Amino acid sequence: MSALLEVEKASKRFGGVVAVDECSFSVQAGTITGLIGPNGSGKTTVFNLITGYLPADGGQIRFDGRVVGRPDPTRLARRGLIRTFQQARVFPNLTVVENLVLAAPQSWRSAGRPRVSRAERALADELLGDFNLGAHAGTVAAELSFGQRKLLEFAATLMSRPRLVLLDEPAAGVNPVLVETIERHIRRLHAQGLTFLVVEHDMPLVMRLCDPVIVLDRGRKIAEGPARQVQQDPNVLDAYLGA
Amino acid sequence: MHLFVQACILGLLTGGVYALMASGLALGFGVMRVINVAQGALIILGAYLSYTLYSHLGIDPFVGLLLLTPAMFALGVLLQLVFLRPLRDEEREELSLLVTWAMALGIEGLLSVAYQTTYRSTITSYADRSWTVFGYYISVARVFAFVASFVVLGLLFAVLRYTKLGRAVRATVQNPTAARLLGVDTRMVSAVGFGLSVATASAAGAVYGIVFPFNPGSHYDLISRLLSIIVLGGLGSLGGAVVAALFMGLTEALFSAEISPTWSSFTFFIVLIAVLVVRPQGLFGARVRGAI
């Protein structure tokens, strides 16, 4: 199995604060890899580096064998790397269907075509059906509940048939029933061949779902391995309790 | 060579005045995320008021400064309360441009009514005098203007650094949410910050009026330069504004001397474009791109 994503000695500084300190890890294709660590360990910053929202101060990031040069979320998305956000970002003034259609790759030639073509509508409806949001197809995204927005955001990532999906705290702020739903979807998609990198604080979820699990502390990787093993690693316990 | 140094001197002196003007703009943005397009007009207002004090009451502009500054501070607070506070947070940055532009037009209109459109200048007794130092002409008025600008700037920095209020302002500039959580009354700070920025405008205006002729329409020239300066320095960065202002003053004077006077105002735009292509956040600004 080849590494789909390789982070090699990535570094990021904000003024005097070192958020990411020569962090290295890799994500193998076909896994649900977890990324955990106490608050301030740099997880979200690493996400931002990987997805091109922030330029790295040092180190190299390789996706699918190719180096991620200029930080450019658009190019990475087209290469198959999509992320979600903690706050469940959707396009509030657009409908659910439009939200999904935007996530599907378009060529510039289609600029003049109608907003939602019939084929796209069908695809969107199918996806909405999977996520049980079908009834809300025409609803403006601003009117969805937080949980529904999370699902919508998740669904949108799938429209472009990505290779790697980065989930930023998918279980944050939602009730346990919805967490279960989200977990179910992740497993289903994983079975279909999708690779996930999940940042999470919900430990039971991580233990159930992720293998391997990578632990960061103060911007560095301190442990990596199967969930059980990481859970018992003294370094990890130290990081969480000693912080 | 002589011309070069002469131009440098002139440029630095002018740059000092720009620095004072630009710092007010930067402060206004830092505290409220408001681009005060009316800053130019407020500076001209200060120039007119200083002119009036001098021509009608014989008060020297540098003395008149002491009277004007508190008055303009109050005006600034009033403007902030009436026109800027009602704007909601999300739309403030966007709408403030238009609202302050409207304010600028209003001020220009009022000044035109009061003073007509003839060019004025606060011609003091020392306005035409110049010293000759090592063979270089140094206009007395400009030196006074430069010194006054830096004195006021120095006062501003001192207030920001050493007073409790100043610390509150700086905290709000750096991180409004954190400041609020720490108990800073950001609404009051915004009003005060804006008041301070208008107060600097009045000082800058008084100084400007001595050196340059002005009329109500002059604010466009000013604001276009000032906007370029704060973009160059990085929005919200006071130090950046000062550095950028001095740099621009120098560049403009050198360009005017060595290349062409009519195109000298272009230096601002050229530098602005060059900066934007290479470093869109300006010299000292924070990178805006990307969601964190």
Added chain:
Amino acid sequence: MRAALVFGVLSALPFGFTAAWVQNLFIFTLMYAALASAWNIVGGYSGYISLGHAAFFGVGAYAIGILFTHTSIGGGYRPFYALPLVGIGVAIGSLPVAWIAYRTRAATFAIVTITLLFVVQQLAFNLRSLTGGSQGIAIPTPSFPVATYEEPFYYAMLGILAMSMLASWSIRGSKLGLALLSIRDDEDRARGLGVQTELAKLTAFAVSCGLVAMAGGVWAYYIAFIYPQFAVDPLITIGMVLMVYLGGKGTIWGPVLGAFILVPAQQYLAYRLGASRLYLVGYSAVFLGVMLLLPRGILPSLGDRARKLRVRRVPPEPRVEEVAAS
């Protein structure tokens, strides 16, 4: 359709109102409606507030002027035929400018566009051999019959308004429009999903500027003299922006409505207060009033109210808060 009705009425107007000053008013109203509609494509749809669009208006105006002084285009209807070329030329020319400006966001973008306006105005003053400097360019008045002198200009403006609205409408319903709206909502997320934001923004800007330039061209031909401070006038930008906000940013008819309200109001203000400089104060007051009291604009506010009334009529259903596990 609404559009057909409106344009039908507008086409017939010059025959109903033959007084020159009325037709003059109509021409300016149509002009600002076209400008506002065009501005809306960038400002309303993508959310990027450009405060320098008047620069392109001026470029269009000077383009026509320069055609007269530097080529033997002659009078009559020929300058009108040159307009589409002017539009396309300016649209393409605006691309490098847009590319630089779009390296910034929000407030900085607005500042860059304001700066652009001043740059163009300076250029107009300085490039004397091309633009006549502060003397301006005088265009020989065309030999249209005096009785119907206004008409060709009226229909030219109407044509540009039609183009502007057509562009606005077709962009809105297209994928380009969808991309622009997503940029307005959350540009970073749009980028993260692979939306080609750069392309969308540049296209919108080019189309917008081309339309604005064409309006400027007709204006130049109509006014017959082009001075830098009037052709590249910040008040033109402010005018079109204000009209868009008043009528409703992001809607199709909003900008037009805004223009139809404000241009007559503006002319009235100029008539009453123009002699004294109170005109600017009055203008500023209207401006502030709109910004502070009705920032969403007329059409969206009406839409909101209509929606609230509708909701009140229908008995509230229990809202499905969470998605049931299946």
